Amino acid sequence: MLIKSGSRKKVVLIESQSPGHHVFSMVLLPRIGIILLGTILRNMGYDVTIIVENFHGIDWKKIQEADIVCISLITCTSIGGYKIAKRCREMGKTVIIGGSHPTFMAEEAAQYADYVCIGEAEWSFPELVNAILRNDSNPKDVNGIAYKMDELLIKTKPSRSVTSQDLNNFPFPDFSLIYGNPKMKITPIVSSRGCPHSCDFCSVIVMFGRKMRYRNEDNVFEEIKDQKPRHIFFYDDNFTINKERTWNILTRIMSLPKNKRPTWSAQVDVGIASDKDLIRFMGKSGCEYVYVGFESINQKTLEAYNKKQDIGKIKRCIEAFHKNGINIHGMFVFDPKNDNSDIIDETCRFVEDTKIETVQFLNLTPLPGTPLWQREEKNLLTRDWSLFDAHHTVLEAQKMTTLNMQEETINAMKRFYSLSRVWSLYREGNKLAARFRMLGWYIVKKWERDEKGNNKYLEFLKLRSMFLDEFRIKK
Numbered sequence: 001m002l003i004k005s006g007s008r009k010k011v012v013l014i015e016s017q018s019p020g021h022h023v024f025s026m027v028l029l030p031r032i033g034i035i036l037l038g039t040i041l042r043n044m045g046y047d048v049t050i051i052v053e054n055f056h057g058i059d060w061k062k063i064q065e066a067d068i069v070c071i072s073l074i075t076c077t078s079i080g081g082y083k084i085a086k087r088c089r090e091m092g093k094t095v096i097i098g099g100s101h102p103t104f105m106a107e108e109a110a111q112y113a114d115y116v117c118i119g120e121a122e123w124s125f126p127e128l129v130n131a132i133l134r135n136d137s138n139p140k141d142v143n144g145i146a147y148k149m150d151e152l153l154i155k156t157k158p159s160r161s162v163t164s165q166d167l168n169n170f171p172f173p174d175f176s177l178i179y180g181n182p183k184m185k186i187t188p189i190v191s192s193r194g195c196p197h198s199c200d201f202c203s204v205i206v207m208f209g210r211k212m213r214y215r216n217e218d219n220v221f222e223e224i225k226d227q228k229p230r231h232i233f234f235y236d237d238n239f240t241i242n243k244e245r246t247w248n249i250l251t252r253i254m255s256l257p258k259n260k261r262p263t264w265s266a267q268v269d270v271g272i273a274s275d276k277d278l279i280r281f282m283g284k285s286g287c288e289y290v291y292v293g294f295e296s297i298n299q300k301t302l303e304a305y306n307k308k309q310d311i312g313k314i315k316r317c318i319e320a321f322h323k324n325g326i327n328i329h330g331m332f333v334f335d336p337k338n339d340n341s342d343i344i345d346e347t348c349r350f351v352e353d354t355k356i357e358t359v360q361f362l363n364l365t366p367l368p369g370t371p372l373w374q375r376e377e378k379n380l381l382t383r384d385w386s387l388f389d390a391h392h393t394v395l396e397a398q399k400m401t402t403l404n405m406q407e408e409t410i411n412a413m414k415r416f417y418s419l420s421r422v423w424s425l426y427r428e429g430n431k432l433a434a435r436f437r438m439l440g441w442y443i444v445k446k447w448e449r450d451e452k453g454n455n456k457y458l459e460f461l462k463l464r465s466m467f468l469d470e471f472r473i474k475k
Contacts, residue, residue, distance in 0.1 A: 008047040009133045012066040013038050016073060016081035017053035019386040027439075028055055028182060032190050032235050033099075034072040035173035037125055043171055044126060046133075049179050053080075056180040063088060067133055070125070073099040073109070075203075075367050076389040085112040094132055098125065100207045101385070104369030106146040107153045115139060116146040119207065122170065124159040164213045167193065172223045187229030187262075191220045191249065195237045197269070199293075200306050200371035201333070201364060204237045214245060221252040224262070231288070232264040239266035243278050250285040265289035270309045273317035283324035288432060289357075290321055291329045297350050298343050301335045318354045327357040327433045333390070334409060335364045340399035344408045348415055357425070357433035358440060361412045362390040363405070381464075382457075391447070392457055403461040410447070417441040 015034050030052045042048045049062055063069060069088045073081040078101045085095045089112070098117030102109035109116045117125050124144030131139040140147065144159025175184065194212045195204050224232065240246045253261060263286040270292065272279060282290075294314050296302050302309060321328050332347055344361075351359050365388050366373040366380065381394050381402065388394060397405040417440035425434035447454050 008045060009067040010047045010049070010065055011038075011041055011068050011070065011129060011133075012062055013041075013048065013050045013070045013072065014058070014081075014084060015050070015052045015054070016071060016077040016084060017057075018077055019080060019389065027186075028052075028184065029186060029188055029233065030055075030175070030178065031072065031074075032173055032188050033121070035175060035177065036170060037070075037121060038177045039171045039174045040122065040126055041129060042174065042177060044130075046129070048177050050177045051179045052182075053084075055178065055182050058084060059179060062179065063093065064091060066093060068096065068129060069093045070096040070098065070129075071113075073097060073101045075101040075385050076387075078102075078105075078109075078385045080386070082109075082112045089114075096125070096128060100203050101368060103207060104373075106155065110146055110148045110153055114147065118144050118146055118155065119159065120162050121159070122162055122166065162193070162213065164215070167213055167215045168219045172226055186231050186233050187227050188233050188235045189220065189223055189227070189229075190235045191215050191239070192236045192241075196241065197238075197308070198306050199295075200375075201366070203367045203370055206369040208237075212241065214242065217245060217248040217252060220249055224253065225256075228260070229262045232262050234264065234266035237267060238269050240268045240272045240275075240278065240282075243272075243275055247278060247281065250281055254285050261286060263288045265291065267291045267293075269293065270313045270317045273313060273320050276320055279320045279324050279326070283326050287326050289327045289329060289436075291331065292317065293331045295331065295333050296335065296339070296343075297332075297347055298335070298339055301333075301338045301343075304335055304338055305333070315354065318356060322355065327430070329358045329360070329436075330356045331360045331362065333362045333364050334405065336393065336395045336397040336402070336405060338399070339405075341404065341408055344412055348412050351416060357430065358436045359416055360390075361409050361416070363393045363395075363409055365390045365392075365394055382460075387457060392454075393461070401465050403458075403465040406458065406461055410444075413440070413444050413447075417444050 013034050015030055034050060038048045038050045051058060051062065071081050071085055081097070085097060088095050095113045096115045096117060097109045097113040098121050102116045103118050106116050106118060115128060117128070121144065124142055128139055128142045128145055131137045131142055140156070143157045146153055146155045148154070192212055192214045194208045194210060195202070196210050196212060198205065198210065253264070265288055268290050295305055295307050297311055297314070299310060318328060330351060334344060347361070364372070366376045367388065376395055379395055381396060393402050393406040393409070396402055417437060419441060422434055422437045422441055425437055
């Protein structure tokens with residue numbers, strides 16, 4: 001049932017801002033889920049505005065006009081999101097909160113919202129909005145939500161799962177709903193959900209499951225033609241997990257006239273190295289960058305992460321992509337239990353020797369809901385969620401001081417993103433990678449100058465280290 005144009009209810013959806021200074025706070029790309037949910041509501045007849053706080057901040061006049069406000073959160077954005085939710089409720093607005101963090105921390109999120117959506121929300125969220133704004137039913141009868149009643153958290157039955165056919169039937173995300181109509185140079189597209197791997201620090205498998213769900217290739221291609229992108233970033237957690245399907249999507253992209261054919265990038269895993277024909281075709285079809293979770297060059301750490309790869313596979317993967325002119329963004333995660341200064345130094349030398357174009361050196365971070373969280377929650381140094389962005393050491397290091405692990409991770413980033421290394425890429429003619437590396441240099445500088453967040457946390461680690469040293473001496 002559509003709402004008559006004269007009585008259209010206004011719904012504002014908000015993606016709260018990434019705190020600190022890192023790639024997610026600097027590259028202006030929205031998370032796709034909130035855009036899809038907004039598009040679904042728009043198609044149901046609601047007047048929808050999506051505010052991506054990283055783009056334009058919060059327009060409180062838009063909030064004042066809204067009949068309902070919905071906020072999407074991940075762990076590191078939750079504190080800022082809760083502040084927005086609190087202010088919205090003080091303005092008399094009904095607030096719904098959803099996303100991966102509220103899914104696993106529903107009791108916490110319910111303190112700031114009237115309702116919390118649990119898990120995938122394509123079914124629960126529109127039904128909940130209808131129940132609230134159209135009085136179709138009691139909101140508390142909607143599956144897949146949580147709410148507070150007399151200080152107790154009530155969880156309804158799980159919402160039904162999203163299937164592959166559902167993914168095909170959902171509308172294409174409408175980015176024009178984003179407030180301020182930002183001109184995004186990169187178009188995000190999701191062609192699948194889930195990940196069959198079992199990395200114990202990853203929230204994807206606990207949020208979306210290990211069973212893969214795929215949109216069919218024609219449906220993906222229709223979205224590409226509809227969006228007319230210059231460059232696509234496939235948001236899939238592993239775009240090449242089904243190699244035949246990847247090949248079919250790329251074949252369709254290649255069928256476009258050359259002047260309308262987008263370049264593209266995607267997240268992939270090390271296992272792709274065994275399929276040299278597919279990597280060759282990826283390069284031919286316009287792949288400019290791949291984002292690869294190498295995670296570690298320390299075999300003990302790889303085993304602790306439950307990664308089915310070794311240093312040999314990692315090297316073969318890098319060689320295969322470079323041979324076909326594809327840039328690599330390598331992600332490495334330092335483990336407080338297994339890694340030390342030598343491993344961090346060896347990792348720096350490894351990325352230099354293999355000529356990986358850009359990197360992230362991250363700290364192992366337990367996110368709510370993950371196996372790592374279940375194991376390490378009791379060992380957290382802080383529950384300041386704004387620090388759970390993988391750029392802060394929030395677990396006690398065992399083979400070096402925690403302060404040293406934090407400082408050496410920063411120094412590794414400074415070492416890689418030096419201006420001389422930016423210039424070397426320009427001299428080689430790789431202007432795209434040089435621009436990204438220059439962005440990395442800028443982010444590192446901003447990180448170092450962040451007095452309220454990063455430097456404050458470094459001071460905390462320094463004071464803690466001094467206290468522990470003094471305690472050991474007294475013992």
